Amino acid sequence: MNADLTAAIEQATGTTVVGSTAVGGGSTSTGRAVRLSDGQRLFAKHTPGALPGLFRSEAEGLAWLAEPGSVRVPAVIAVDDDWLVLEWIDEGPRTTATDEQLGRAIARMHRAGADAFGASWPGFAGSVPVPNEPLDGWPAFLAERRLIPIAHAASLPPEMLRRLDALIPRLTDLLGPTEPPSRLHGDLWAGNHMTDAEGRPVLIDCDAYGGHREVDIGMMLLFGGFGERVLAAYDEEFPLAPGWRERVELNQLLPLLVHCAMLGGSWFARTDRVLRSLA
Numbered sequence: 001m002n003a004d005l006t007a008a009i010e011q012a013t014g015t016t017v018v019g020s021t022a023v024g025g026g027s028t029s030t031g032r033a034v035r036l037s038d039g040q041r042l043f044a045k046h047t048p049g050a051l052p053g054l055f056r057s058e059a060e061g062l063a064w065l066a067e068p069g070s071v072r073v074p075a076v077i078a079v080d081d082d083w084l085v086l087e088w089i090d091e092g093p094r095t096t097a098t099d100e101q102l103g104r105a106i107a108r109m110h111r112a113g114a115d116a117f118g119a120s121w122p123g124f125a126g127s128v129p130v131p132n133e134p135l136d137g138w139p140a141f142l143a144e145r146r147l148i149p150i151a152h153a154a155s156l157p158p159e160m161l162r163r164l165d166a167l168i169p170r171l172t173d174l175l176g177p178t179e180p181p182s183r184l185h186g187d188l189w190a191g192n193h194m195t196d197a198e199g200r201p202v203l204i205d206c207d208a209y210g211g212h213r214e215v216d217i218g219m220m221l222l223f224g225g226f227g228e229r230v231l232a233a234y235d236e237e238f239p240l241a242p243g244w245r246e247r248v249e250l251n252q253l254l255p256l257l258v259h260c261a262m263l264g265g266s267w268f269a270r271t272d273r274v275l276r277s278l279a
Contacts, residue, residue, distance in 0.1 A: 053122035061208030070108035103233030114210025181210035190225020218251030
C-alpha cells in the first residue's frame, strides 16, 4: 500500500497498519481493506493523480449527509488529494424490511434539506468537475451548474447540443412544482447503497449537494435495483409531488449526460432518445 497513505492512516488513528488486501474500489479507484494492530478495519480508496478536490468533495458530502442522522453513511477517517479513508462497514442480508428502512431513510435525508441549490465544496458529477456555487431556483442551477457544463464535457454532437439548448428555456415549466432544496446523495444508483450487519441501510460514494429530490429518484429508477417497497416507503414518509412519474425521464437526463461524459459515445444514442422525447 502507498507509504503516504499508510502514514496518514496511522496518524489519523494513532494505530499501526498491519496489512491490507485489495477490494472493489469503484470504477476509478483502487480499494483496499486496511487492518490495524488493534483489530479495526478501514476502507481506503486510492487514485494516483486523482482530479484535484475529488476525494475532498466526497468527504465533505458524506459528512453533510450524516449530519441529520437520517441515514447511515461511512465515517471519514482521513482524506487527501489522492485517497479517502473510511470506516469499514460489514455487510448483512437485504430484506423487505431493509427496503422499507431504505426508502424512509432516503426520504428523511431529502427532507433534512439544504441551505441552497448547490454546496460549499467543489462539485463533481461522477468524475466530471462541475460548478457548485449556489443559484436561486432549481431550473437555473440544473441548467447552468449541471446540464450545460456536463454536456460540453461530453463533447456531444451538434444536433444533441441544439436539442439540449432548446430544452433549457422550458425547464421551469417541465420540472414540476417548486420545492425547497433537498439534501441529495447525487449518485443514487443501486451500487451505492448497502445493508450493514445490523440490517440498516447505508449510502456510499456520494456526489452530494442541495438540489431537487426528483433527480435522486430519477437516478434510482434509471438502472433498477431498488425494490418496489423502497419507493412506496419513501412516498409514505415524504410524498412526492403529483406528476413525478411523468418527470422521471427528464430527471434522468443529468445522469445520462454524466455517462456520456465519462464513458463516451456509447451513451449518446440513449441520451438523445430522451432529448427527443422531451422536445
